[in-house]
Amino acid sequence: MTTMPHSIPRQTPQQRNHIPPLEPHMSVPGLLVVYIALMLLLAGTALSSFFHIGTWAIVVALVIAVAKAVLVMLYFMHVRFASRMTRVFVCMGFIWLAIMFGLSLSDFLTRMWAPRMDDLAPQQQFFPTPPGITPRELASPHQPINFEPSEGVAPGG
Amino acid sequence: MAELVAHQFEEYEQQHEAATLGMWVFISTEILFFGAMLLGYTVYRHYYFDSFRLGSEHLLMWAGTTNTAVLLTSSLTVALAVRFSRLRMRGATLVCLLITIALGLGFLSIKGFEYHTEAIEHLVPGLDFYMPEAAQPANVALFFVFYFFMTLLHAVHMTIGVGLMTFLTIQVSRGRYVYDNPDTVEIIGLYWHFVDLVWIFLYPLLYLVR
Numbered sequence: 001m002t003t004m005p006h007s008i009p010r011q012t013p014q015q016r017n018h019i020p021p022l023e024p025h026m027s028v029p030g031l032l033v034v035y036i037a038l039m040l041l042l043a044g045t046a047l048s049s050f051f052h053i054g055t056w057a058i059v060v061a062l063v064i065a066v067a068k069a070v071l072v073m074l075y076f077m078h079v080r081f082a083s084r085m086t087r088v089f090v091c092m093g094f095i096w097l098a099i100m101f102g103l104s105l106s107d108f109l110t111r112m113w114a115p116r117m118d119d120l121a122p123q124q125q126f127f128p129t130p131p132g133i134t135p136r137e138l139a140s141p142h143q144p145i146n147f148e149p150s151e152g153v154a155p156g157g
Numbered sequence: 158m159a160e161l162v163a164h165q166f167e168e169y170e171q172q173h174e175a176a177t178l179g180m181w182v183f184i185s186t187e188i189l190f191f192g193a194m195l196l197g198y199t200v201y202r203h204y205y206f207d208s209f210r211l212g213s214e215h216l217l218m219w220a221g222t223t224n225t226a227v228l229l230t231s232s233l234t235v236a237l238a239v240r241f242s243r244l245r246m247r248g249a250t251l252v253c254l255l256i257t258i259a260l261g262l263g264f265l266s267i268k269g270f271e272y273h274t275e276a277i278e279h280l281v282p283g284l285d286f287y288m289p290e291a292a293q294p295a296n297v298a299l300f301f302v303f304y305f306f307m308t309l310l311h312a313v314h315m316t317i318g319v320g321l322m323t324f325l326t327i328q329v330s331r332g333r334y335v336y337d338n339p340d341t342v343e344i345i346g347l348y349w350h351f352v353d354l355v356w357i358f359l360y361p362l363l364y365l366v367r
Contacts, residue, residue, distance in 0.1 A: 024240040035233040061361035093185030
């Protein structure tokens with residue numbers, strides 16, 4: 001441990017280490033713009049659930065989710081500024097995911113011989129009835145009954 | 158203080174690429190890790206759509222939306238922390254890391270509150286699941302099995318991320334990583350962004366089944 005004369009001014013660790021700052025890939029305004037875009041997309045996703053789009057709701061939601069993911073990956077995770085090899089590896093993860101989904105769903109979505117289970121008669125309840133609730137007859141899907149809870153039952157949903 | 162470039166690398170760009178590539182390889186395996194559960198969820202959602210919609214309607218949408226906003230904000234603060242660490246601004250890096258940790262803990266708190274609410278409302282399969290208005294209660298229970306497993310797996314990753322950020326905060330407060338090689342800040346930031354990515358996809362799939 002060398003002693004230093006008092007006439008030498010205090011050095012910051014940065015000066016002592018002599019390592020210059022590196023180039024940051026994104027500026028603060030750039031990051032804020034991406035963040036605002038992400039929040040707008042989130043608002044769009046939340047609002048779209050209130051409109052009755054029907055079967056296209058999942059498509060809209062997933063498209064917005066993909067847009068958010070692309071923004072996060074390109075700008076927050078710096079994929080835009082990464083080397084080509086890194087970008088190949090980034091894509092490969094999703095390509096393997098697409099292979100798994102594609103091959104599996106090509107099986108499950110084409111099983112026309114399996115009936116939609118929701119249309120069948122109600123199945124037996126697998127789970128025991130909580131204490132304090134009187135067991136009742138299970139109704140068919142076309143005749144919903146109003147459930148009157150007995151005392152001591154926490155409201156469901 | 159360590160050097161900027163470790164002795165086994167020729168220049169900084171090579172070291173930086175090696176670090177980020179290694180983390181992306183790990184993230185690719187994690188994508189498939191979550192992807193397997195997402196595939197199972199997709200298949201059963203196709204078969205039991207009405208039951209899954211009924212189950213999704215019992216989730217707290219305000220909690221899911223707030224959690225998504227919290228995670229997106231934490232991604233911003235992580236990106237800012239990475240930026241400030243490369244610029245050797247230790248104070249700004251610390252502030253951003255601390256905000257990130259706070260947001261991560263906020264996410265876990267909201268998630269815990271959600272779990273508590275669902276446990277009270279008899280929505281936990283295996284505990285005391287009971288849904289009288291369901292035509293197929295077993296299928297709604299299946300939705301909640303997927304919901305709890307996927308969000309629990311995500312919460313575990315979130316906890317690991319908060320732990321890593323805490324480690325990073327302690328080291329940065331001692332001057333490490335900011336005054337020599339800031340790549341560690343960046344690759345831990347990559348992990349945090351990945352956890353946010355997973356939630357970006359979990360949120361519409363679980364909460365917005367309409």
